[in-house]
Amino acid sequence: MTPYKPRRLLPAALVAGALATGACSTHTAPDGDDSTSPARRTAAHTDVLFIGAHPDDEFQSLAAFGQWRERQGLSTGVVTITRGEGGGNAAGPEEGPALGVIREREERAAVAHAGIRNVFYLDKPDFWYTLSAPLTAKAWNRPPQQPTDTLARLVRLIRATTPKTVVTMDPRPFGQHGGHQEAGRLAVEAFRLAGDPAAFPEQITKEKHAPWKPGRLLAQNWTFDGPAGERCAARQVTDPHTGLPVMGVWPGVPSRDHGKTWAQVERDAARTYITQGFGTLPPTVGTPANRLPCEWFTVLAEDGRQVTAPVHPQTGLRPLYAEFRDWTQKVHMPWLANDAQPAYPPAPATTVPDVAEAPVVDGTAGPDEYPGETLHLTHWDGKECTPDDCSADARLARHGDDLYVLVHVTDDRKGAPLDARNDCKRHWRTDSVEIDLDPRGRSDDTSTTFRTGILPFTAHEGGPCAERDADNHQGPASSTAPGMTVASTVTDPYHGYTVEAKIPLADLPAPVDPARLTANILVYDSDTQDKTGKSRLAWSPYGSAQADPYVWGTLHLPGYTPPPDHPAPAAELPLEAARSQDSPASVSQSTCTGIPLGGGTS
Known part of the structure; x- marks a missing residue:
């Protein structure tokens, strides 16, 4: 592990040329690697890989991804673990897999505004809104799947797409969807394991992937209250909770290809998410450019090594927060648990x-x-x-x-x-x-x-x-x-x-x-x-x-006598998910990239 040292957004060695425009165009491998591994010189490669839980989890980062493409020639791919089958639908009565099909179409249309071609779905089920990462993990890895099934798929995708930078969601628990938390946790673990030949070795020995170690790991920081305006991206700022550095990308920059600011491009993209109610957003961004905040990312790892911060242990943790603290210790990032449990006010x-x-x-x-x-x-x-x-x-x-x-x-x-x-x-x-x-x-x-x-x-x-x-x-x-x-x-x-x-x-x-x-x-x-x-x-x-x-x-309830105790029944979770094999766009993408549907083995 190493302390964080500010530097350029991404090193020049990562610039892989302009984004290919053909559906199956070949990407140059990072760092000039000429390996014969299938992922090294194919359409599977991406310079940046975003890992989220649902369609639309990436939309508040599209201005950053689009700028990296235009300014540095960096391609971005998206991994979406579910298709959002358990979310709301402001467009109609569809739910479950039928809703997931619609949300995939919305996501592919949205990310295209930032020049993103590939969205990899892991076909995991999305159920209702929960704040529990452990409950989400059980749903995503239910028997007969192994408890590490989703993690294995993410490790495979990192090895197949060879990104230098992985971007994910904030894994911290308070007030955040359990799917977002679990996506962030899995990305942290996959970032570390993808370069370890002992992790999921069959991917190397049987599937012929090579270990791949990304250099940088970023987590979206939607709640960070940093400076606004053009110079926000140049400021060296620190997250007040974790103590980790936070980097910003200012969306007020004009897009060369679109002829408007990236904030406006991102708004145009967001409005494609009709089912999520984003179609009601004002068509035009009304915030003056000098008041636009940056899109903020916490820097979790740099040059392949974790960025460290002082640890401030909390006492009196409730079970959900104690479980998160234990996870941060398991992945050797205990500072992520700093201030994780808020000061709950007295309940009425x-x-x-x-x-x-x-x-x-x-x-x-x-x-x-x-x-x-x-x-x-x-x-x-x-x-x-x-x-x-x-x-x-x-x-x-x-x-x-x-x-x-x-x-x-x-x-x-x-x-x-x-x-x-x-x-x-x-x-x-x-x-x-x-x-x-x-x-x-x-x-x-x-x-x-x-x-x-x-x-x-x-x-x-x-x-x-x-x-x-x-x-x-x-x-x-x-x-x-x-x-x-x-x-x-x-x-x-x-x-x-x-x-x-x-x-x-x-x-x-x-x-x-x-x-x-x-x-x-x-x-x-x-x-x-x-x-x-x-x-x-x-x-x-x-x-x-x-x-x-x-x-x-x-x-x-004074005077109330309950009946005899009995175990609570297991929760009924709607776990039917839309499948990539039924998605023409996913099938076409798999044919192009050579990456199996659902991030699986075949």
């Missing part, structure tokens, strides 16, 4: 009254139905809004084994009504209420929790509908929470709605601990007809309030 708490008569679930608060305190929801994410634009409060009660929740929402504009017959899902795309419950109050991710999304109104005057999402068992509430009932009232003329729900505690994935049950109540406000969100409110509005059970507040 309330006592849920036990009422003598069950509330009538009709979308209104009858006399004495909810005698407990009113919980006020506050801004959590997105655009802040005025009380008349979006505000909400909630009230709770318990009768026997049933929890009752009533949420009143003030809203000035209706979002898009979804069709309850085939589109009662992914509720965050429009106006909705979400209720999250952790029965034992000790979950590290939402796979052992109950989360329901409730639409207060649907198309064709269909009334409310409810589903479960990103929890232990997803799907329509009628099948995943059969004892649950919902009702709503919607004002006319419209200025808001009230949602009421009965949730049987027996529908939760484990018996409720009456002293440790935790919960969050969230409201999504859309104000548009394009199935995208605008503002979000929450009872406990910190971090990723919907996905981080460590944030949720406590519901005390």
Whole structure:
């Protein structure tokens, strides 16, 4: 390992000529290597290799990749581990593999703006939004695959494409998609192992790849608050958490080929991601050039060696952060765990009254139905809004084994009504209420929790509908929470709605601990007809309030006696993925590069 020494973005020895324009044009091998290995002088070679989890993970770095191509002749290839089958869809009802097919088309069109030709998909499944890298790893390497299957594919791709620079996602855990974290972790490990002949030796002895050791490893740093303007790229700056150096690429540079700034090219590329709602971004970048921030990358390794930093151990780590600390020690980069666990604020708490008569679930608060305190929801994410634009409060009660929740929402504009017959899902795309419950109050991710999304109104005057999402068992509430009932009232003329729900505690994935049950109540406000969100409110509005059970507040249930304990059932994860063999673009690319589909062996 070596301390970081600032130098040019990439050494002149890496410049491999102009980007080839033919579909199967040959790239010159880096550093003049004339080896007979198949990857050394073929269309498989790329100077820079980006490793991400989903289509669109690269888009905030496209200005950098495009500049490197125009200024230094450096080609970039993209590895996308999944096709984003578990993400949202603002363009239609497709989900699962059908959505993955659409998102591949969007990604290939987007990266082409930066001159990127090759996108390698590993065909791993994308499921719902989670903050857990360990849960993601299990999904990506489920039996009969080996626990190292995804890592082996990445090592193979690095050996096949021979990049000098690998760029990946930030592996740190707080407030970040578990897929992003796991992509970053795997890239760190693959960067180190690709040059080791003892790592996955069959790739060398049977597949005839040669060990390949990249020189530089960078991680996107989306949260870094560095200087803006043209000179931001020349500044020597340090990440305040890890202590590692951060390099910047300024997107205000004009593109020679496009005749506009790279910030604008990147915006044009982003708007191709229609399913992710990016099509609603303003067509023109309005930020003045002197206020454009750099695209920032943490320098993890230079000249093939890790860049070091002082280590500041944290104590009192919760399990998810302790697991990350252990991983950083395993890969000999313990400074990555500096400040990884944030200073969580005190979570709210309330006592849920036990009422003598069950509330009538009709979308209104009858006399004495909810005698407990009113919980006020506050801004959590997105655009802040005025009380008349979006505000909400909630009230709770318990009768026997049933929890009752009533949420009143003030809203000035209706979002898009979804069709309850085939589109009662992914509720965050429009106006909705979400209720999250952790029965034992000790979950590290939402796979052992109950989360329901409730639409207060649907198309064709269909009334409310409810589903479960990103929890232990997803799907329509009628099948995943059969004892649950919902009702709503919607004002006319419209200025808001009230949602009421009965949730049987027996529908939760484990018996409720009456002293440790935790919960969050969230409201999504859309104000548009394009199935995208605008503002979000929450009872406990910190971090990723919907996905981080460590944030949720406590519901005390005095007098409640739970049934006997039993193990929580294994989480139901949607693990069907789109396949490269069914993608004409991927098949054509594989024929061109000689790299097998899915990064596999054949």
